[in-house]
Amino acid sequence: MLRPKLLSSISSINNFSRFRSMSFQKEIHSIKTIETIPSFRSWRRQFMKQDKQVAFVPTMGSLHEGHLKLVKLASEHCPIVVVSIFVNPAQFAPNEDLDKYPRTLSHDLELLRSLNCVDTVFLPKVKDIYPSGIPLEIEKQKGTFVEVKGKSHQLEGTTRPSFFRGVSTVVAKLFNIVQPDHVFFGQKDAQQCIVIRSLISDLHFPIEMHVGPTKREHDGLAMSSRNQYLTPEMRNYAITLYNALTTIKDELDKGKRNREILLSKGYEIVEEATQKVKEKNLGFELKLDYLSIADPTTLDELQEIEEGKGAIISGALFVGRTRVLDNLLFNCTL
């Protein structure tokens, strides 16, 4: 219902939507944003009384088609859709890119508005999410932290040891504020999906988790907010990781099961591209962080890949200073 009397008094772009019960479509005139936790809580409360399900897509903004696809998926599951945009300091190490992480709020809101299915965009402040403060140096941090032991130290956790502690902590906080019934994460961050699934089940959050597929550019490069760090030359070589993962996946599909043989196919591709970049003297380097073929439940590296169990084929590649991350699934889901 439109409430024209209020329109002028609200500064942010607001969405006065009406929920059409069957189609999950909304009359969108603009998009509602909420910046404080108390305001969000009081907005959220109405749907509890009405017993209306809420879907939640947490993001760090700088939205691309991958995010938008997740939001659409969310709107197919629930009548109410909440997207949060919050660049979470706790998941950045002091040497990482917190300061330069792309922040494109008005464009993000425009994109979300165009979807016609978002009820509220939650835009919390760092000081509200972390009332005890959040220095990047882990030994200086005070306050409550959440850690998923056994699934946070390997793969991404090797290069980024407190990354998943930061992710798990902010996700727990956002869950308690948004109180969603369904939550949506992208397959692009496969280990994150596994960590969050454990977090939900171990801490008994009353939330159902969904994983949306990785959205890719025409050549296969996984969409990522960090792709905008890449120069055109770097962009050409960023696809190397996807090529390596695809080759391993193809070999698995053909029936190959030996870890060393499978990985060697991937290493070859990376090595070839690395040499080419070096020879052409392009002013940056390719540097493989890791290639992995891991158990989709435990994230343990697999020696022999079993048909029934499946595997996550994943890797990370530094293209200059930009870390490209990707994965493919063999006979499993996240």
Added chain:
Amino acid sequence: MLRPKLLSSISSINNFSRFRSMSFQKEIHSIKTIETIPSFRSWRRQFMKQDKQVAFVPTMGSLHEGHLKLVKLASEHCPIVVVSIFVNPAQFAPNEDLDKYPRTLSHDLELLRSLNCVDTVFLPKVKDIYPSGIPLEIEKQKGTFVEVKGKSHQLEGTTRPSFFRGVSTVVAKLFNIVQPDHVFFGQKDAQQCIVIRSLISDLHFPIEMHVGPTKREHDGLAMSSRNQYLTPEMRNYAITLYNALTTIKDELDKGKRNREILLSKGYEIVEEATQKVKEKNLGFELKLDYLSIADPTTLDELQEIEEGKGAIISGALFVGRTRVLDNLLFNCTL
């Protein structure tokens, strides 16, 4: 409303209560217990739709008057009262008393029933609360853990380094299952109150916390489930800690403000009792773990006690192998 048809088919002692909206009194015929998380969730759901507030008192059972007072306090705040009984393995170190911790379920249920204000007693199983398992050796633990950094390592945390990690983790789990609006803890465990208050505020649980006063025996000994470990001789000397704390508090009340002078008064009392036990050759020892005068917000030890800030005067004393814990508050609340 009594539903006699069902009575015979339910094995646990059940409570078919009717809520009288104004007085928060219930017609209690027996007491309802729920053992599984899905059953609890479906029972809980009705009160969300009805927008009825739920009060929660988490316990480890072996209930005494201190617990009962908390439950009564809870019933004064909310129309619906939930008590949980769960001996939490994660807060016991391998050398501690998990196995012999007193378990007195039928007596506990009888006590709760006599209060006529408890709607449900939640009795979860270890395997349900810890789906990833919970070995006592911390380095073997897997799954999600919650830690309140900056308030968990001192005082009780010095002697019991993973105690508050265990407490914080189980409390976060229980909060997500019970989804209370109000939660009640006893002042007896002062540091626990401070840790849980941080947990609630840092993780943004939509829960209001209340602290109930310490219930004491006629001579002042704080009631505790572990007091039953004490032989009559030990019981006589268990009061030593309370005497030391009271003396420090009296000195503060008289205007004394110097930490060393205040603590020395407490140490004297402990020393005297320790000597007496030794001389009488009673077959056990008194051994002071610590005496503390700490800031009620940060738990830092105070050098000078400021009137405005107040202090937590606390301590722990081993009486034989039983650890007696107590505290008094000076010009502050928890």
